[in-house]
Amino acid sequence: MEGGAGAGTRTTRFMMEGVGARVIRGPDWKWGxxxxxxxxxxxxxNFESPEEVVVVWDNGTAANYRCSGAYDLRILDSAPTGVKHDGTMCDTCxxxxxxxxxxxxxxxxxxDLCSICYHGDKHHLRHRFYRITTPGSERMLLEPRRKSKKVAIRGIFPGARVVRGVDWQWEDQDGGNGRRGKVNEIQDWSAASPRSAxxxxxxxGAKNLYRVGFEGMADLKVVNDAKGQTVYRDHLPLLGEQGPGRSGPHGLQIGDQVNVDLELEIVQSLQHGHGGWTDGMFECLGTTGTVVGIDxxxxxxxxxxxxxxxxxxxAVLTKVAVAAPSGGTGSNDTQQQFTVGDLVQICSDLERIKILQRGHGEWAEAMAPTLGKIGRVQQIYHDNDLKVEVxxxxxxYNPVAVTKVASSDGTVPGTSSGERLSALLKKLFETHVSGDVNEELVKTA
Incomplete structure (x- = not known):
């Protein structure tokens, strides 16, 4: 693992920070x-290693699960771990x-919303949200809640019937082993660990507060579970996904190409306490830069x-996946200038274009047939995104996701006389020849 001791420290800290999180099964679950x-x-x-985590389910079962490579768990609520975003406030509660x-x-x-308000359908359901799992972690743009599925969560919630659990250390407050009680409310065990009891x-007749998540403890075991709130399951992060030692919590490393794709006022607010904002930084809004340091x-x-x-x-930066086109360099690729009428080839790498399209018109599965195809630029938006007929x-499209193959005036980038190629491309485009542009070029050569 690169990063030596620093990466190891991050790993340890992440593993400490993850203890106490409330979780549900994840996409790779195969444990019945x-x-x-x-x-x-x-x-x-607790974490046995960066790849393996021990979970105690509310029903009392305890087992090891995968949290690297394959993801058995989703984080339902990390508040009990004490993770907090200083300087933020939930604009509803x-x-x-x-x-x-x-x-x-x-x-x-x-x-901003907290988890309770987000899953509780506060604010506009048509609006897209960023999920920020930990302070400084890479933010993830999500689908609008209106289009997403909700699932009910069940376990130790108000109305559940419980008995003492694996970490019980409260003598016979419950009336003796096996005696039952009813959960009235989920509360904070301490101010620094919300929703952990x-x-x-x-x-x-006895009443008291018991640990359900605080420092990973499970004082209770459920015998008749109760329903909690419904949640947007697919919006929940995977446990370990933004894990330790992976080039820092934000996923950026030295040498990465980055853009600033957010609106100006959001950038300015996010910059408070992170170097601030000056008018000289306007150049960053329309230009791709290179990461040269991480403090x-x-x-x-x-x-x-x-x-x-x-x-x-x-949180302000979006990583640009730059693939160098043949015969050129990656940095040139990001600096192409387009005009209406240019012929462009759409990137053929599905995973790359999905990343590039974030914040640039987004990706829709219906766009898949356009991969690798030739289209014509119809319009150039103020943020340099391109409307392409294809x-x-x-x-x-994000301009970084297309390569100019012929200018509107018929010339070809990097050649002095590209008329024959240009004519061929126009023929290709106008007859919507399905097929590979290179194959067609070989045929006519």
Whole structure:
């Protein structure tokens, strides 16, 4: 693993930070009903290694699960771990700071929700949100909630019947081993660990608060579970996905090409405490820069073609996956100038174009037939995104996701007389020849 001791420290810290998270089964789950079934909740007890985690399910079952390469778990709520986003506030319930996962509206300036309010359908369901799992981690743009599936979660919630659990250390408060009680409310075990305890009224009349997540502890075991709120399951992060030692928590490393794709006022607010904002930084909004440094706060130092260097909050930056076109360099690829009428070839790498399209018209599965095909630029938007007519329809593309093959005036990039190629490309385009442009070029050579 690159990064030596620093990466090891990050690993340890992540593993400490993950303890106590409330989880549900993830996309690679293959363990039957160990968890009690889809949507049933458990607690992260400890990490055996960066690849393996121990979970105690609310039903009392404890087992090891995968959290690297294959992801058996999703993080339902990380608030019990104590993770918090200093300087933020939930704009609905006013929790300040936000504990657990932070949900930031991608369409409104400076609007945040906590997990309870996000899954509770606060704010506009048509608006897309960024999920920010930990402070400084790479933010993930999500589908609007209106289009997404909700699932009910079950476990130790108000109304559940419980008995003492694996970490019980409260003598006979419950009236004796096997005696039952009812959960009245989920509460905070401490101010630094929200939603990490349950208030129980035992059948013998005793009442008290017990740990459900605090420091990974499970004082209770459920015998008749109760329904919690419904959640947008596919919006929940995978446990270990933004894991330790992977080029820093933001996923950026020195040499990466980056863009600033957010609106100006969002950038300015995110820059508070991360190097700030000055008017000289406007050059960053339309230009691809190169990561040249990462400081101890995980802020990112970016160099621009002008020679200037600026420090950014990693949440401001989008990594550009630059693949060098044959016969050219990657940096030239990002600096292509387009005009209406240019003929362009769409990137043929599905995974790369999905990444490039984030914040640039997005990716739709219906765009798949356009991969590798030739289209014509119909319009250039103010943010330099391109409206391209291709395969008989029009889509918006990130300019980095297309390669100019002929200019509107018929010349070809990098050649002095490209008329014959240009004519061929126009024929290809106008007759919508399906097939590889290179194959057609070989035929006519």
């Amino acid at each position: 009903k160990q968890d009690g079934g889809e949507g049933h909740v458990g607690t992260v007890r 006013r929790q300040q700071p936000i504990f657990g996962i932070r949900w930031k509206c991608a369409e409104c300036g400076n609007y 349950a208030y129980v009224v035992w059948d013998n 101890e706060d995980h802020d990112i130092v970016v160099s621009y073609p002008s020679g200037n260097r600026w420090t950014f909050n990693p 395969c008989g329809t029009s889509w918006t």
